[in-house]
Amino acid sequence: MSTVLNVKALSKSFGGLRALNDVDLQVNSGEIAALIGPNGAGKTTFFNCITGIYEPTDGDVFFTPLGATECRVNGMKPNSVTELGMARTFQNIRLFKNMTVLENVMVARHCRTKAGILDALLRPPHVKREEKENIEKSYELLKYIGLNKHYNDLACNLPYGDQRRLEIARAMATEPSLLLLDEPAAGMNPQETASLKELVLDIRDKFNLAILLIEHDMSMVMSLSERIYVMEYGCLISQGTPEEVSKDPQVIKAYLGEESHA
Amino acid sequence: MQGLKQSIITSLWFMFLTFPIMVVRVNTIENTVEWRWMNLAYVGVGIFILSFVWRWALARKEAKQYETETTDKPKKQLWLSRAMEEPAVAKPALAAIFALSVAMPFLVSTYQTNIFISFLLYVILGLGLNIIVGVAGLLFLGHAAFYAIGAYSYALLNHYFGIGFWVALPLGGILACLGGILLAFPVLRLRGDYLAIVTLGFGEIIRLVLENWSDLTGGPSGISNIDRPGLFGMELSVADANVYIYYIVLALAIITMIAVQRLKNSRIGRALQALREDEIACQAMGIDRVNVKVMAFGLGTAWAGFAGVIFAAKTTFINPASFTFMESAIILSIVVLGGMGSNLGVILGSAFLVLMPEYLRAFSEYRMILFAAAMVLMMVFRPQGLIAPKGRKYHVDDPDLIKEGDA
Ligand SMILES: Nc1ncnc2c1ncn2[C@@H]1O[C@H](COP(=O)(O)OP(=O)(O)O)[C@@H](O)[C@H]1O
Ligand SMILES: [Mg+2]
Numbered sequence: 001m002s003t004v005l006n007v008k009a010l011s012k013s014f015g016g017l018r019a020l021n022d023v024d025l026q027v028n029s030g031e032i033a034a035l036i037g038p039n040g041a042g043k044t045t046f047f048n049c050i051t052g053i054y055e056p057t058d059g060d061v062f063f064t065p066l067g068a069t070e071c072r073v074n075g076m077k078p079n080s081v082t083e084l085g086m087a088r089t090f091q092n093i094r095l096f097k098n099m100t101v102l103e104n105v106m107v108a109r110h111c112r113t114k115a116g117i118l119d120a121l122l123r124p125p126h127v128k129r130e131e132k133e134n135i136e137k138s139y140e141l142l143k144y145i146g147l148n149k150h151y152n153d154l155a156c157n158l159p160y161g162d163q164r165r166l167e168i169a170r171a172m173a174t175e176p177s178l179l180l181l182d183e184p185a186a187g188m189n190p191q192e193t194a195s196l197k198e199l200v201l202d203i204r205d206k207f208n209l210a211i212l213l214i215e216h217d218m219s220m221v222m223s224l225s226e227r228i229y230v231m232e233y234g235c236l237i238s239q240g241t242p243e244e245v246s247k248d249p250q251v252i253k254a255y256l257g258e259e260s261h262a
Numbered sequence: 263m264q265g266l267k268q269s270i271i272t273s274l275w276f277m278f279l280t281f282p283i284m285v286v287r288v289n290t291i292e293n294t295v296e297w298r299w300m301n302l303a304y305v306g307v308g309i310f311i312l313s314f315v316w317r318w319a320l321a322r323k324e325a326k327q328y329e330t331e332t333t334d335k336p337k338k339q340l341w342l343s344r345a346m347e348e349p350a351v352a353k354p355a356l357a358a359i360f361a362l363s364v365a366m367p368f369l370v371s372t373y374q375t376n377i378f379i380s381f382l383l384y385v386i387l388g389l390g391l392n393i394i395v396g397v398a399g400l401l402f403l404g405h406a407a408f409y410a411i412g413a414y415s416y417a418l419l420n421h422y423f424g425i426g427f428w429v430a431l432p433l434g435g436i437l438a439c440l441g442g443i444l445l446a447f448p449v450l451r452l453r454g455d456y457l458a459i460v461t462l463g464f465g466e467i468i469r470l471v472l473e474n475w476s477d478l479t480g481g482p483s484g485i486s487n488i489d490r491p492g493l494f495g496m497e498l499s500v501a502d503a504n505v506y507i508y509y510i511v512l513a514l515a516i517i518t519m520i521a522v523q524r525l526k527n528s529r530i531g532r533a534l535q536a537l538r539e540d541e542i543a544c545q546a547m548g549i550d551r552v553n554v555k556v557m558a559f560g561l562g563t564a565w566a567g568f569a570g571v572i573f574a575a576k577t578t579f580i581n582p583a584s585f586t587f588m589e590s591a592i593i594l595s596i597v598v599l600g601g602m603g604s605n606l607g608v609i610l611g612s613a614f615l616v617l618m619p620e621y622l623r624a625f626s627e628y629r630m631i632l633f634a635a636a637m638v639l640m641m642v643f644r645p646q647g648l649i650a651p652k653g654r655k656y657h658v659d660d661p662d663l664i665k666e667g668d669a
Contacts, residue, residue: 053546077550078542078545078546079545079546079547079548079550079551082545082548083548088546090543090546094543095540096535096536096544097540098535098538098651099535099536099539102658106532107532107544107549108547110529110532110536110548110549111548113529114529115529115530117525117557120524120525120529120530120531121521121524130529131528135658139658139660148660148663149663151658152656154652170547
């Protein structure tokens with residue numbers, strides 16, 4: 001089993017606030033790992049640091065795409081990281097709202113297609129073919145996710161749960177080796193959450209990806225993930241299998257404890 | 263009842279405000295003061311009715327909004343944009359418009375042809391700016407500067423080196439495009455109002471340089487005697503040259519429309535739209551922000567360069583006064599009024615802002631007031647513009663989908 005993502009001593013400061021403090025984290029190929037912790041623990045900041053949206057203050061992020069050699073990605077631009085094979089969704093949905101559902105997915109295939117300005121103006125046969133292929137592949141993905149009925153609707157007209165699923169479809173369209181999901185079940189009803197769980201498992205098996213998941217829904221985290229990392233105040237306080245983590249007194253105190261009182 | 267009271271208060275308030283100008287008049291010849299009480303009554307009744315209409319329109323708009331929010335119905339499109347989606351309507355309509363525009367110079371006077379030339383120039387300018395503002399979502403207030411770059415490229419090249427129109431046309435476009443790319447780099451990090459201010463400043467800088475570099479550009483008095491475009495070395499009369507230029511502009515406008523449409527629906531165009539919708543998500547989807555912004559600027563300003571060259575050839579005289587901020591503002595209004603990102607919208611917008619004022623000369627005193635009123639009404643009742651953006655519809659052959667639809 002090889003490591004896809006290897007993060008070493010990652011730190012990030014916003015002025016005086018240390019949002020991430022010496023975080024070490026590994027994700028192996030074909031694995032579903034989860035990153036949990038109370039609100040404000042720094043989970044989203046962690047995603048932003050490894051995808052190049054923020055530049056880490058300290059530490060290293062090594063990423064090994066499928067069938068490629070390891071490379072250090074911190075300091076790289078977000079689009080280059082995506083091109084290498086790391087795709088993500090956002091906690092606060094960031095769809096391209098005034099574009100259609102199909103267009104949203106087609107945009108995400110930007111780094112897997114090549115047509116330039118002259119190609120767009122002259123439309124030679126190979127560009128037409130590429131465009132057609134882009135439409136077909138994007139549509140296939142929508143069908144897989146179950147949104148093909150709405151392919152010509154504007155993304156902002158989708159129901160909330162479908163918008164979250166569209167974000168996943170869009171991330172998948174970049175052909176990633178590692179998929180990062182930031183609270184994919186937030187705001188979903190129980191049925192939607194259940195079908196999302198199926199989807200995440202199926203994606204992992206079908207596309208042979210590694211998945212790193214931020215989630216507050218404990219039943220989902222416990223049943224999906226092979227390994228769990230727990231953060232609090234920017235520090236990693238525990239890691240291990242779901243059983244190990246749920247028995248860790250520190251975790252119970254910091255996180256699960258809150259829930260049992262509630 | 264509440265509405266009645268508010269309308270009465272509004273009309274009283276207006277009567278009070280307009281009292282000094284509408285009612286009191288000093289007759290300086292007889293040294294008497296005239297009291298025109300009838301005017302007060304007119305203002306009162308007029309405002310009362312207007313306020314009622316206004317309130318009714320607002321209520322209707324809110325009711326509609328509520329309806330679309332609760333019933334999930336897609337937003338209503340303007341009948342025109344719906345008609346253009348029907349191939350059975352769109353094709354003959356386009357053919358008719360094309361035939362009419364080709365025959366135009368023979369049907370109307372030289373004066374009218376001139377008006378249509380400037381209408382088409384604004385269409386080209388609007389389509390170019392539409393790439394930057396409508397498609398890529400970058401608020402850009404310096405478009406006139408690139409129009410000026412195009413016009414002055416031809417004027418200067420013609421004046422100093424005797425270079426002809428057909429050589430200058432691509433050169434003007436390329437120079438404006440390069441100017442756009444150069445401007446893109448310093449403003450990469452700016453968005454919204456900040457970008458608007460910097461581009462506005464850039465536009466003014468270009469104009470001031472043209473105005474003050476008298477040795478080269480002739481300063482405020484500009485450059486005159488620019489050659490009209492040649493037609494295989496034939497000498498054309500002024501009227502014929504006008505017709506010839508009309509066809510050149512028409513051809514360029516059609517080319518621009520096709521090119522912009524193709525760009526918009528291409529890989530690059532989608533990347534530009536993604537940039538408009540969400541800059542962070544756009545980057546996270548593998549799009550290079552710098553590349554795309556530079557492309558947006560270059561692709562948008564090139565058209566202004568082409569239009570500038572034609573403008574110089576048409577008027578045979580240019581000076582910096584033709585490229586003030588007012589010009590940028592009108593082009594931006596065309597894009598906003600027409601509906602951001604829509605080509606049909608740009609044509610409607612130009613028709614409204616360029617043709618209407620020409621044909622409503624009778625109202626020319628109130629032109630600016632009508633202009634402003636139209637803008638305010640647009641912002642309140644149709645903020646998305648005449649033609650609302652709706653995303654490109656694709657057709658996918660999927661037998662499963664049809665089955666589901668039947669079931
Ligand atoms: N761009 C930023 N500037 C300043 N502080 C930030 C920024 N982004 C996140 N933070 C802070 O970092 C901490 C971690 O936030 P976040 O990563 O969003 O938490 P989580 O996703 O675990 O709920 C919070 O205290 C938040 O206020
Ligand atoms: Mg978060």
